Amino acid sequence: MDLFFWEIARASGLAAYAALCISILSGIAPRTQALSFLASNRAVRALHDWTPWIVIPAALVHIVALLLDATARIGVLDVFVPFLTSYGQLAIGLGTISVDLLIVVLVTTWLRRRFSNNAWQWWHRVSYLGFGTMFLHSMLSGTDLTSPVIAVLSWASAIGIAYYALERLGKALNPARIRA
Amino acid sequence: MKANSPTLPPIPARAGPGRPKKRSGPVPAWGLKLGGFLTTLGIFAGSFGYANAHLYVTNAPLQPATVATTGAMAATSASTATAVTSTASTTTTTLTSAVQTTTRPAVTVTKKS
Numbered sequence: 001m002d003l004f005f006w007e008i009a010r011a012s013g014l015a016a017y018a019a020l021c022i023s024i025l026s027g028i029a030p031r032t033q034a035l036s037f038l039a040s041n042r043a044v045r046a047l048h049d050w051t052p053w054i055v056i057p058a059a060l061v062h063i064v065a066l067l068l069d070a071t072a073r074i075g076v077l078d079v080f081v082p083f084l085t086s087y088g089q090l091a092i093g094l095g096t097i098s099v100d101l102l103i104v105v106l107v108t109t110w111l112r113r114r115f116s117n118n119a120w121q122w123w124h125r126v127s128y129l130g131f132g133t134m135f136l137h138s139m140l141s142g143t144d145l146t147s148p149v150i151a152v153l154s155w156a157s158a159i160g161i162a163y164y165a166l167e168r169l170g171k172a173l174n175p176a177r178i179r180a
Numbered sequence: 181m182k183a184n185s186p187t188l189p190p191i192p193a194r195a196g197p198g199r200p201k202k203r204s205g206p207v208p209a210w211g212l213k214l215g216g217f218l219t220t221l222g223i224f225a226g227s228f229g230y231a232n233a234h235l236y237v238t239n240a241p242l243q244p245a246t247v248a249t250t251g252a253m254a255a256t257s258a259s260t261a262t263a264v265t266s267t268a269s270t271t272t273t274t275l276t277s278a279v280q281t282t283t284r285p286a287v288t289v290t291k292k293s
Contacts, residue, residue, distance in 0.1 A: 007231040015224035022216045038205040039212055046209035047216060054220045088242045141242040144230060 009065035009072065010143055014150065016058035017138055020102075021157045023051035024131050027124075028164045031171060052106060059102065091140035094133045101130035128165060 026048035029035040035044050066074045074092070078084050080100065082093035108115065108123035115123065135158050138145060145151050207215075 003235060007228055007235070010231040011224050011227035014227040015220050018223045019216075019220045022219065026212075026216075036204045039207040039209070040204040043207065043209040043212055047212040050213050051216065054217055058220060058224070091242050139241075143237050143240040143242070144227060144234075145241070146237055146239050147230065147234075150227075150230070 005065045005069040006071060009062055009069055012058050012061035012065060013138065013142065014144060014154075016055065016062050017134060017154065018157075019051065019054040019058045020131055020134060021161060023048065023055050024127060024161050025164065026051060027127070028161070028168050032164045032167050034164045052109075055102070056106070059099065063099070088141060091137060094140065095137035098130050098134035098137055101126050101133065105130060131161065 025034060026044050029044045029048075030041040038044075039047075063079055066072045067076065067079070073086065075084075078092065078096060080096065082096035082100075083089045085092045105124060105127045108120060112120050135154075138154060142150075142154075145154060
């Protein structure tokens with residue numbers, strides 16, 4: 001039974017990574033036209049607003065499976081406080097940080113009306129940091145990342161997101177280009 | 181009878197003040213959501229199948245401490261094997277020359293005496 005939780009934890013970890021990739025990409029896409037070949041900005045925005053419904057379950061399953069798995073030896077405190085585990089402090093701690101940042105992004109999004117638009121945008125940009133820590137967590141601790149196919153797909157999606165994030169940053173720093 | 185209608189001029193390629201208007205793809209919002217859901221679910225199912233087929237990954241970047249302990253215990257109990265712990269918390273068992281290969285057939289069945 002323990003191996004079942006271990007398999008679930010591995011699979012849901014990769015699913016959570018994929019869901020977060022979809023969420024981040026659909027968040028960047030309206031400004032960068034990354035998905036304009038696929039759908040209108042309105043549809044992409046609707047997808048982005050809906051992505052918590054795939055990110056949260058995948059992340060929750062990953063966490064619960066690791067808590068139930070006796071081999072991983074992850075405690076409830078390790079889910080929220082980083083670098084407390086008896087092994088792989090950095091690798092697992094980065095995952096903990098990404099969970100914390102995910103919670104921050106989700107809570108601030110639900111409380112969006114209480115923030116000014118500028119403040120909310122800054123809180124929402126934390127998601128880039130969350131994705132970065134999740135990527136490093138998957139690279140440093142991901143058991144299945146030893147598979148060349150899974151590694152290539154993971155790296156390709158991360159590089160794609162980094163590319164569009166930089167493109168969006170460039171447009172944000174040079175607003176004259178958007179108006180032109 | 182069909183009325184004579186004047187030939188309409190071709191639609192200019194450039195619409196608006198500056199550049200041509202980019203046409204977006206035809207997928208509706210529900211299609212994107214369904215695609216996102218199925219992608220995540222497919223990756224979960226595929227990864228579960230992969231994990232099921234590859235339960236023990238010896239070159240995984242992170243090994244739980246129990247594995248390292250087991251490896252160390254095995255090294256202590258068997259004098260012919262030495263455990264070398266690397267910086268990435270992985271345990272590598274190196275067999276010394278005291279362990280030799282045999283020509284005997286492999287034991288595949290155990291019987292109660």
